[in-house]
Amino acid sequence: MLSxxxxxxxxxxxxxxxxxxxxxxxxxxxxxxxTFDHPLFKLVGLDEILKxxxxxxxxxxxxxxxxLDEIQYIQDWQSxxxxxxxxxxxxxxxxxxxxxxxxxxxxxxGVGRWHTIKLATLSxxxxxxxxxxxxxxxxxxxxxxxxxxxxxxxxxRVGEMARPLVAHFHQYLLRGGFPQTALVESISVAQRLIRExxxxxxxxxxxxxxxxxRRILQLEKTFLYLCLHDGGILDVPxxxxxxxxxxxxxxxxxxxxxxxxxxxxxxxxxxxxxxxxARHKVYLADAAxxxxxxxxxxxxxxxxxxxxxxxxxxxxxxVFTRYYQDISVGFSYWRGKRDIEVDIVAEVAGxxxxxxxxYQQSRVTERDLKGIREFSELREISRAYVVTxxxxxxxxxxxGKKHSRKEIxxxxxxxxxIPAPLACYWLSQSEVQ
Numbered sequence: 001m002l003s004x005x006x007x008x009x010x011x012x013x014x015x016x017x018x019x020x021x022x023x024x025x026x027x028x029x030x031x032x033x034x035t036f037d038h039p040l041f042k043l044v045g046l047d048e049i050l051k052x053x054x055x056x057x058x059x060x061x062x063x064x065x066x067x068l069d070e071i072q073y074i075q076d077w078q079s080x081x082x083x084x085x086x087x088x089x090x091x092x093x094x095x096x097x098x099x100x101x102x103x104x105x106x107x108x109x110g111v112g113r114w115h116t117i118k119l120a121t122l123s124x125x126x127x128x129x130x131x132x133x134x135x136x137x138x139x140x141x142x143x144x145x146x147x148x149x150x151x152x153x154x155x156x157r158v159g160e161m162a163r164p165l166v167a168h169f170h171q172y173l174l175r176g177g178f179p180q181t182a183l184v185e186s187i188s189v190a191q192r193l194i195r196e197x198x199x200x201x202x203x204x205x206x207x208x209x210x211x212x213x214r215r216i217l218q219l220e221k222t223f224l225y226l227c228l229h230d231g232g233i234l235d236v237p238x239x240x241x242x243x244x245x246x247x248x249x250x251x252x253x254x255x256x257x258x259x260x261x262x263x264x265x266x267x268x269x270x271x272x273x274x275x276x277x278a279r280h281k282v283y284l285a286d287a288a289x290x291x292x293x294x295x296x297x298x299x300x301x302x303x304x305x306x307x308x309x310x311x312x313x314x315x316x317x318x319v320f321t322r323y324y325q326d327i328s329v330g331f332s333y334w335r336g337k338r339d340i341e342v343d344i345v346a347e348v349a350g351x352x353x354x355x356x357x358x359y360q361q362s363r364v365t366e367r368d369l370k371g372i373r374e375f376s377e378l379r380e381i382s383r384a385y386v387v388t389x390x391x392x393x394x395x396x397x398x399x400g401k402k403h404s405r406k407e408i409x410x411x412x413x414x415x416x417x418i419p420a421p422l423a424c425y426w427l428s429q430s431e432v433q
Contacts, residue, residue: 004119121177125428176288
């Protein structure tokens with residue numbers, strides 16, 4: 001199953017699969033593609049469509065390939081798919097969905113029967129490729145950890161080589177990572193497409209058709225609040241007070257927006273009582289969504305607060321997309337007793353790695369990294385990352401005190417300062433650890 005937001009390219013992938021099957025010699029009559037975005041197909045249903053297909057084109061010998069687009073519009077599709085997988089071994093079935101059904105009693109489980117692949121919006125590297133933008137001859141980086149070993153001259157040289165990426169990175173933040181919006185010439189048209197062809201359809205159509213939402217205006221207000229607080233810690237009581245809604249309603253709307261792939265929720269880092277009553281942090285699914293919904297246009301680049309939030313959202317998406325299928329990786333955020341924060345905490349194969357985004361004009365110094373310093377001392381971290389703005393603000397920075405753990409005795413934690421365009425560029429291709 002391919003799962004992802006509207007317009008991320010799920011249907012295009014299906015069409016490419018069909019072409020690949022035909023190139024391999026599969027006969028056209030063995031392939032059936034159906035999109036349930038069409039109102040007539042929603043009414044007819046899966047079994048009736050298969051029946052009609054076989055009446056028009058009799059079954060042939062060999063495997064049958066079913067590609068079912070936007071299957072979430074079909075009632076009880078999980079039960080149907082489970083039955084097909086269990087009892088019809090001649091069929092190979094692929095489905096897409098723009099919304100993940102919320103867990104509830106009676107829903108058939110696909111565990112062990114089908115595999116879900118989540119599709120995010122385009123990474124920065126993919127954006128450059130789809131727009132056919134010439135890329136600088138940067139060093140190949142298999143793991144961001146390798147960069148810690150670079151000398152100062154290498155940091156300076158690579159930073160200068162990457163300067164052409166900066167303008168394209170800002171364009172990426174404005175246009176978004178949806179293939180459709182990446183390819184249009186006008187930024188205003190791209191942002192209008194995000195508002196009208198992606199967001200509005202999800203909120204005003206999909207939420208009603210898939211989840212039975214009737215209070216669309218309240219749902220829109222909730223989403224607008226999240227756009228205003230992109231990358232912030234969710235204040236549910238404040239949201240309820242400002243919008244005049246109850247906590248259960250707000251919590252359900254948040255869950256629905258996550259199910260529709262419009263937001264990511266980040267849990268607080270900690271154990272037991274540390275997270276019992278803590279609040280979630282919320283990121284939008286794409287850095288361009290907030291600016292598009294809030295009608296910021298190109299002015300986003302001049303708004304340091306909104307630009308910083310967009311960069312943090314873009315960076316989180318790149319880190320999350322890199323590792324979401326790895327069950328040994330978890331993501332959270334950390335907040336200390338004095339409201340000192342670490343934006344993102346990744347737990348990779350048992351190792352805790354903190355990230356901060358400091359997209360500011362001035363160079364990042366140890367004084368700017370109180371959250372990482374305190375967190376590193378608390379959790380005895382050996383390395384961390386901070387995402388910077390200027391390409392000259394690139395290199396390593398020792399922070400904090402020496403740890404007492406035997407394996408790192410005498411070592412001072414190192415922070416890798418890495419400019420945002422390079423961080424997102426390499427994360428599209430490499431690993432963090």
